[in-house]
Amino acid sequence: MSLKEESDKLIKKLTDYRRELHKYPELSMKEYQTTERIKKWLKENDIKILDFPIKVGVAAEIEGAYEGKTVALRADIDALPIEEKTGLSFASLNEGVMHACGHDFHTSAIMGAAMLLNERKSELHGKVRIIFQPGEETGKGSEYIIEKGLLKGVDCIFGMHNKPDLPVGTIGIKAGELMASVDRFEIKVIGMGGHAGIPNRCVDPIILATQIVSALQIIVSREVNPIDDIVISITKLNSGTTWNVISDKAEMEGTVRTFRNSMRNDIRNRIEKTAKGIAEALGGEIEFQWLAYSPVLENDSRFEKMLIEVAKENGYNYVKAEKNLGGEDFAFYQSVVPSFFVWMGVDGTEQWHRANYNLKEEALMVAANYFSEVALKILYK
Ligand SMILES: [Zn+2]
Ligand SMILES: [Zn+2]
Structure with missing residues (x-):
């Protein structure tokens, strides 16, 4: 041939x-x-x-x-x-x-x-x-x-x-x-549910979760060196069952990507600390899980x-x-x-x-x- x-x-x-x-x-x-x-x-x-x-x-x-x-x-x-x-x-x-x-x-x-x-x-x-x-x-x-x-x-x-x-x-x-490192995190925001018309007797997890979403972007824009490439994306946010009930929890998931392995642990700690601080200040709490994927x-x-x-x-x-x-x-x-x-x-x-x-x-x-x-x-x- x-x-x-x-x-x-x-x-x-x-x-x-x-x-x-x-x-x-x-x-x-x-x-x-x-x-x-x-x-x-x-x-x-x-x-x-x-x-x-x-x-x-x-x-x-x-x-x-x-x-x-x-x-x-x-x-x-x-x-x-x-x-x-x-x-x-x-x-x-x-x-x-x-x-x-x-x-x-x-x-x-x-x-x-x-x-x-x-x-x-x-x-x-x-x-x-x-x-x-x-x-x-x-x-x-x-x-x-x-x-x-x-x-x-x-x-x-x-x-x-x-x-x-x-x-x-x-x-x-x-x-x-x-290629960047890949990590995944899950945040469960625990509030206190109740009547939508009586929010003062509840801890609204949707309010807590949205505050956390905004604050996590501040880590990228204000807490890490602008020269370092980093992305924090919240890709999932679930809460609630209907229009007139304040839910008792919200579940969030997201991912962190960086080009520096040495930053991964620091970012993990900042995310946990930020989410915990916001939730506690507003009367709720969080459960945090970090899943480390590829470096x-x-x-x-x-x-x-x-x-x-x-x-x-x-x-x-x-x-x-x-x-x-x-x-x-x-x-x-x-x-x-x-x-x-x-x-x-x-x-x-x-x-x-x-x-x-x-x-x-x-x-x-x-x-x-x-x-x-x-x-x-x-x-x-
Ligand atoms: Zn693929
Ligand atoms: Zn592929």
Whole structure:
């Protein structure tokens, strides 16, 4: 088979894989069928599956002919609770679930990188571990992977996210901070309910909650250094049952995003103190819960030059990656091994997590080729 024929065959396979994944999306930590599909494709392509005690997700390995380092490539495999509205011929058949973040793209592209590397294993000095990670959207999947030992023996790990506002063939690379830390908080405001016409005998939790919402924005505008990027968003506020009864409680939820891990604890304390102070001053109280998710994703600067070189050598465009407050659980890997995360241009129809999200499949081959070349660069002598 000519090189052109071989490449066309691979493009067709990766497109088919992506469409099949897209058709059958599964929610975080419930990717059972997806896991089976990945295993089936790995077997069909003669790639070794590693035995780890995981219920969802897959680890595979390509063993080179010579001794050397172990480079890991990671793809996330989960979907979101969104009802798809793309109208594509391969749109989701799983009601209310959609690959609206493009993890179907990541899975298929990294499968492609594994296939390309498998063809060249006789040249490799070391191993490539392929990690298909579950549960990225809920922020806990990478911790599961680490806890189950999938990073044992790994020297460095690379990952990507598809980027809708970059064209196909463009790769965004940047050392240092790339994605913000993600934390979640819940505040239960406890007042005293009663008759709407006799508010003086009640402690109205809606008044308390709205005062708290306003005051939390003062933390951003007046209590932290204006140079530091930080976002506090209150995303949920529930209270009350009807028009003539003052409720006895209000429930709030929100998230904090920053680019400084050292600020996270301070912000947590300020939020709790502010909410508590306001509630108590007005006769109520609060219950506060803080759920720490992923830290700031900080790319290891040692890899930046090499990653830019690989992009250029393969005819792709390099741009300096823009920071994003989205958050990414890949950030947990950096505490275990040196890591780097890039943006892969896919010329998407709109931003992630939308019911109409789609991307250009031509980017599959770019990503597959790029990541196989990154591994080769490290393992080729
Ligand atoms: Zn997402
Ligand atoms: Zn994503």
